[in-house]
Amino acid sequence: MFKQIIGWKFSLIAVAAAIIITTIWFVNNLSEKIRQEETKKVATWVEANQELLQSPSDANINLAVQIVTTNTTIPLILTDEQGRIKDHANLDSAQILRDPGYLARQLEDFRRQHPPFIMAVDSHSNNYIYYGDSLILRQxxxxxxxxxxxxxxxxxxxxxxxxxxxxxxxxxxxxxxxxxxxxxxxxxxxxxxxxxxxxxxxxxxxxxxxxxxxxxxxxKLITDRFSKIGSVPNLEERNVVEQVASVMAYIKKRAPQKVNFSLQTAEQEVTAMISPTLFDWVLENLLKNALDAMEGKGDIQVLIENHSAHLIIDVSDTGKGIPKRLQEKVFHPGFSTKKRGWGLGLSLARRIIQDYHKGRLTVKSSEMNKGTTFRIWLRK
Missing domain, CATH: 1.20.5 (Single alpha-helices involved in coiled-coils or other helix-helix interfaces)
Known part of the structure; x- marks a missing residue:
């Protein structure tokens, strides 16, 4: 089932990527064709203007005027050989009136977009036609x-x-x-x-x-814990060191003799706002998981660090470790590497810490055949 879900996700991502790539390719191809057509239109427009300047024939003049007046979309700027702007077409006239530097900026922009067309005025001088992309092409x-x-x-x-x-x-x-x-x-x-x-x-x-x-x-304690799920917990200021030591003592009595327990803390009183019943449940889950990972022998160490605004509780074992690809999945409901159990312990533990205590529960580190450290982060 899990492989099927991964397969569906990969297929959907592949289809989405194919659609995006096809769309971008089609748009680029279409815009290139429009750009080429606009370049041809500007070339025709330049030729028509050349005819207006040089041809005395009425027929040629009429055709040239018709070609010149049909361009209503492609922005153009006409300059002399010194780069002075002599005329323009299809630019924002209101913007030209408001901003004296607008035409100069547009000219620089057109120079970057396309090379200019040269239009001979007479035998001694030329004009230059600069043009930009039309609004349709940009769209x-x-x-x-x-x-x-x-x-x-x-x-x-x-x-x-x-x-x-x-x-x-x-x-x-x-x-x-x-x-x-x-x-x-x-x-x-x-x-x-x-x-x-x-x-x-x-x-x-x-x-x-x-x-x-x-x-x-x-x-009765277990029943009380279940009854508190879904209710707003009553947080109390408690000495976390005593709370942890009490849970460790309870688990130690029921653990194999070859498992060594140790609690490390620089202070004997570290207070935080917790729900004692639910917080003990989290610690029991972590310690029981550590026992299962060590299979009857090893070391379990709990380290408490006191900081100004928060405290950290690290629960470490010397068990078989968790593969990196599974370190986040261990908190998913129903996920378990054991033959027994529903795979709800760590999921419930994270919910209790995050939803009720506004803290964090994560896998700090894990190395195969060397051990795992779970970290609880709590606000003080």
Whole structure:
């Protein structure tokens, strides 16, 4: 399925590239043909003016006048041999009146666009005809690029809208699933609490009841976490060092003995506004992923850095690492390299940090067979 999606994306990109290349080629080819036609028209116009100056025949004069007067689109400037402007045609007359330097700038522009035509005035002097691209040629040349830009912006906005809609639907699914899970767990938990209290009244099973009570409390914590998904969290100012140490102690009791845990911090009190229940959930996910990556032995290190406006928590392991091409995909819902699980842990963890704590959760670094470091960035 994943390969099919990649294949479709590549095909769409290839088709879009082909359309763009074909459009640009066609426009350039068409504009070149129009440019050549305009050059021929200017050459004919120059010849007609030459006839007006030199031919005494009434027929030739009438034909020349007709040719000269038909040019209403191609801008022209007539100069003498010293470059002084003597006449012009098809230029913005209002702009000429407002701006004394307009004609001089247009002349320089025409010189860059095309070589001039030479028109003999008499045996001793010549005039020069400079011309520029017509409005039609400029429109043909540039309009398709503007059109492609507009289409690209439209597609980008459409994709953004679809992505936002898809994200909103995903959020609704997440919230619905989490709250339904919390609701379903609530009823049996109430019964289990009652049974634990009954067991505590019997001396023979009181130690067993105490252990069962711990598991019930744990299930209640999990239920509380699920119930908070989709709700506005109550952020509290907490000592993050104590919070991290508490979660590490809980995970350490349930980890293999060959796994070494260490917490490094320059200060014993680093405060931030967090939702303790959800923040602990994120840390548990990261630590459990680190344990899975190491397969029973290795080192897990948590580093806390305190800065003026934010703090950083790095969770590092010495496990098998994550390939570079998968480092962003590990946060996608449903993505997992394990045979068990739904692939929701890291996705939920990122949502909790980004949506509820306005922070960031990323893969800081990872090297195959050497380990991975996840980074949590939080505002203080």
């Amino acid at each position: 043909v040349r540039y309009y398709p690029y503007i059109q492609l830009l507009v289409v690209a912006l439209f597609i980008a906005l459409t994709l953004f809208a679809l992505s936002s809609t898809n994200r909103a639907v995903q959020n609704q699914v997440w919230v619905g699933m989490a709250k339904e899970t919390a609701h379903q767990l609530g009823t049996p938990l109430s019964s289990m609490e009652a049974w634990v209290e009954i067991l505590k009244e019997t001396a023979e099973v009181r130690p067993l009841a105490a252990e069962l009570a711990k598991d019930v409390d744990r299930l």
